Amino acid sequence: MTFTEEALTTAGPVTGWSGAPDYFAIREYSGFDPHAVVDVLRGRIAGAMFRGMVDPETCGTLAERFWASPHRRTRGVEAPGHFLGAYHYHKTTRTYLQESAEAAEAVDAVLDVPGDPIKRFHQGLADVLAPDGVHVRLAQHDGAQACRGLLRSWHGHGEYALAPHDDRSQCTEPQQADFEIQRVVDHNVVALNICLENGNGGRLAYWNVQPDDASKLRLGLHHTGSPYPLESLDGVEMEWLEVNAGDVYVFNGAHVHAVEPNTDPELRRTTLAAIFGFIDDSTVVSWT
Ligand SMILES: [Fe+2]
Incomplete structure (x- = not known):
């Protein structure tokens, strides 16, 4: 029995919330339309793709x-990923914000x-949200600001370059209980990806399920x-999203998603990414 079979036997299939057909889609646009970002933030649609933005x-x-860049760093041992900027995953608020300041x-x-x-993305979003009295800003704590964008490139060689995951669970990290980003889990956690280069393959796999707490605990x-x-x-249900250099896309990160590997390991998939969402009726914060 492999590890995953064992996990499945003990954990069972993922259960959770799945959207209706008019919600579960990554709507296509030619160029940037920040109103579509608002639709994703408000949970009216799963995602939006801005081709060639x-x-x-x-x-x-x-x-x-x-x-x-001499500041580019690697993460992981086997097939290490490269990144520039800071990521909040599994860190204390203080460490993340310190690393954000160092990388700024x-x-x-x-x-x-x-x-x-x-x-451009933040300004466009701020402009369409301003009439509703909503402000868009970087997440902050004790006067320190979150990183505004994380540049990263993976070379995973498994079935997926980036294994199936969701972006919402990491926003409940106990070490970040004091960080305002945790209030985004009461709204929609939205992932932003700006594709800079994408070899071949590198599609996004996107599943129509936001796993419930019971599934997450079991796993x-x-x-x-x-x-x-x-x-x-x-x-x-799962959708594939083709991604090319210059494409900018946002999607509800509570859904399980994964990244397909390039078929040629020499080719690179490099993106500029952030996460954002409402923390209250009048504030959207962004972090990495
Ligand atoms: Fe993700």
């Missing part, structure tokens, strides 16, 4: 600077292009949301 030249410049200059140096895509994923054994997702 970032021009090829900008993508090339950002990817080049990322790979050339290096991240800004990479993103210093005309039409910085993170700035031991309550505060991590990763990895869901593939077998536990058998029979769950």
Whole structure:
């Protein structure tokens, strides 16, 4: 019996909330439409894809600077991933914000292009939410600010380059109980991905299930949301999303999702990412 079979026998299939057909879709747009981001934030639709929002030249410049940056770091031992910026996963609030401050200059140096895509995204979102009295800002704590964008590239060689996971569970990390981002779990946790380069493959797999607490507890994923054994997702509706350089997409991160590996390990999949959501009726915060 393999580890996953054992996990399935003891844990059973994932159960949870699944959306109706008019919700479970990643709606396609040519270019940026921040109103669609609001639809995802408000839980009216699962996701939105903005094709070609970032021009090829900008993508090339950002990817080049990322790979050339002396501040790029690796994560993991087997097939390590590369990243620049900070990520909050499994850290104390203090450590995450400290790392965010340390990385800020290096991240800004990479993103210093005309039409910085993170700035464009935040400004567009802020403009459409302003009439409703909603402010968009970086998450903060004790005067320190979250990282505004995480550049990353994986080279996973398994069935998925990034195993099936959800982005919501990690927002209940006990070490971050004092951090305002945890209030996003009462709303929708939305993932932002800006694709800079994507070799071949590298599609997003997106399942129509937001796992319930009972499933997470049985699988031991309550505060991590990763990895869901593939077998536990058998029979769950799933969509593939093609992703190309320049595409920007957002989706409800409470749904299980995964990233397909490139068929050619020489080719790189590099993205600029963040997570965001409402923490109260008038505030959207972003972090990484
Ligand atoms: Fe994710």
